Each structure stands twice: as structure tokens, then as C-alpha cells.
Amino acid sequence: MDRSLQTIQAVSGLAFSTFSILHVGGHTLATFSFALADSALFGLREYSQNPFVEIGVIGGSLITHVMASAAIYWRRRAKARALNQKSENGGVGQDAAPPTADAGSKVLSVAASERRLHRTTGLILGVFVFGHVYATRIAPLLVLPDPTIIDLTYITHTLSQHPIVGYTYLLVFGASGLYHSLYGVHQSLSLLGALPPHRRVRPGTWHKVAVGLGVAVGVASLAMGGMFERIDVPRRESWEAVEAGMLAPWSLRG
Numbered sequence: 001m002d003r004s005l006q007t008i009q010a011v012s013g014l015a016f017s018t019f020s021i022l023h024v025g026g027h028t029l030a031t032f033s034f035a036l037a038d039s040a041l042f043g044l045r046e047y048s049q050n051p052f053v054e055i056g057v058i059g060g061s062l063i064t065h066v067m068a069s070a071a072i073y074w075r076r077r078a079k080a081r082a083l084n085q086k087s088e089n090g091g092v093g094q095d096a097a098p099p100t101a102d103a104g105s106k107v108l109s110v111a112a113s114e115r116r117l118h119r120t121t122g123l124i125l126g127v128f129v130f131g132h133v134y135a136t137r138i139a140p141l142l143v144l145p146d147p148t149i150i151d152l153t154y155i156t157h158t159l160s161q162h163p164i165v166g167y168t169y170l171l172v173f174g175a176s177g178l179y180h181s182l183y184g185v186h187q188s189l190s191l192l193g194a195l196p197p198h199r200r201v202r203p204g205t206w207h208k209v210a211v212g213l214g215v216a217v218g219v220a221s222l223a224m225g226g227m228f229e230r231i232d233v234p235r236r237e238s239w240e241a242v243e244a245g246m247l248a249p250w251s252l253r254g
Contacts, residue, residue: 002075009068010188015061017181019048024177028216030152030223034231037224038152045148066126111203117210118183121176128173135246143245144238152224153232157239159225167221174217179210 026040047053136154140147159166183206189195222228233239 002072005068005072005075006191009065009072010191012061012065012068013181013184014188015057016065017185019044019053019058020177020181021185023048024174024181024217027152027155027174027224028220031216031220031228034152034223034229037220041152062129069122069126107203110207114183114203114206117206118180118187121180124172124176125180128169132173139242139246143242149235149238150242151235153235154239154242155224156226156231157233157236158243159221160233161243163225167225170221170224171214171218174221175210175214178213178217179206182209182213 022040022044026044027037029040030037048058136150137147140150144150155166155170159170186195186201190200224231
């Protein structure tokens with residue numbers, strides 16, 4: 001059962017990463033050019049908003065991944081509780097040798113830390129992702145006559161109106177999304193046997209990757225906020241309407 005759940009988790013994560021890495025990665029292009037990042041957003045929509053892809057590949061894989069991850073988490077908790085109870089009753093662990101601080105154990109400790117970061121970012125994404133989908137996809141569909149006009153100035157407007165929350169959200173959500181996706185792709189390919197051991201990333205590297213992703217997303221967030229170039233927001237009234245409809249659905253009633 002555990003192996004089957006891990007396989008489902010891996011395959012669904014790989015499917016969703018075909019969208020998540022390109023989506024957040026495209027936003028980081030704003031560091032170099034806001035227009036380039038905006039073009040990347042519209043280019044990705046040719047893939048992501050295809051009905052089959054959006055509902056089946058992206059939506060289906062996201063829900064499947066969340067459910068499989070939750071099932072694995074609860075099974076691990078149940079096993080840990082059973083093991084602890086057995087240990088307290090004197091079944092195991094009474095004569096275990098104390099851990100040693102050799103090089104191998106340090107490597108395992110670093111790898112475990114990177115794995116915990118992956119799980120932590122997964123929890124962060126689980127908290128925010130459905131709200132993100134509502135704010136950026138569902139609300140525009142409900143409010144705007146033509147929801148395809150949504151572009152990166154929607155983010156620029158939000159950052160100008162709610163800078164503290166906006167920048168914090170972009171940094172945490174964006175960096176978490178990239179780290180969780182990239183680390184998850186690596187682990188999934190390893191689990192499925194598609195990535196041989198000699199090509200796998202060494203423990204310790206992912207901590208550096210996490211820092212780099214945080215910096216990249218942070219700088220890109222500043223760029224989308226207009227810190228490096230002037231960004232006009234010609235559809236400000238439309239973005240205000242989306243925000244009003246998102247925060248107060250009753251305002252849509254005629």
C-alpha cells in the first residue's frame with residue numbers, strides 16, 4: 001500500500017509540475033523584463049487553459065497529489081504512534097546504541113532536513129493553493145466579461161494596494177512552489193527509477209537551491225511591483241472589480 005501511494009504521489013506530482021515550474025518560473029522573468037514575463041504568462045496559457053489539460057492534467061493531478069500525500073502522512077503518523085507505544089512497553093529500543101556523529105550520519109541529517117523542507121513547503125502550498133486558484137482563475141471567470149485579459153499588471157495592482165501582504169505572499173508561495181516542485185521532480189524520478197543514483201543531487205545542494213529560489217522570487221516580486229521599471233496598469237478598474245468580487249461575493253448579486 002505504501003509503495004502504491006508513493007507511486008501515485010510521484011506521478012501526480014510530476015504531472016502538476018509541468019504547470020507549476022513553468023508558471024512560477026515564468027514570473028521570475030520579470031527580473032529581466034516585465035513584458036517578457038507577461039508574454040510567458042500568455043504563452044503558458046496555450047497549454048494550461050486547454051480544457052483537457054486544465055481539468056484533467058492540472059486539476060486532477062493536484063487533487064490526486066494532495067489526497068495521496070495526506071494518506072501517506074496519516075499512515076506514517078499511525079506507524080510512528082504504534083512504534084512509540086511498543087517502545088514504551090519495552091518491546092524495542094531498550095538496548096539500542098546511541099547515534100554516532102560520523103560523516104555518514106551528517107549526510108543523512110542534511111538529507112532529512114531537505115526532505116522536511118520539502119514537506120513543509122508542501123503544507124504551505126496546501127494552505128494557499130486553492131485560494132490562489134480562486135483569486136486568479138475562478139474570481140475573474142465570475143466577474144470579468146473576458147477573463148483572458150488577466151495579465152501580470154493584476155499582480156502589480158495587488159502589490160500597490162496591499163504591499164506587506166502581497167510581497168510576503170509572493171515570496172513564500174512562489175519560493176515554496178518552486179522548491180517543492182523541483183525537489184519533488186528529483187525525488188519522483190528517483191523513486192520511479194528514471195534517475196540513476198550517480199545523477200542524483202547530493203545532500204546539501206537543495207539547501208543552496210532553496211536560498212537561490214528565495215532570492216530569485218523575491219527580486220522578481222519587486223520587479224512585478226514596479227521597482228525596476230515603470231509599469232502602467234490600464235485595467236486597474238477591472239482588477240478592482242475582481243478584488244471586490246473575490247472578497248465580497250454578495251456584491252455580484254443584482
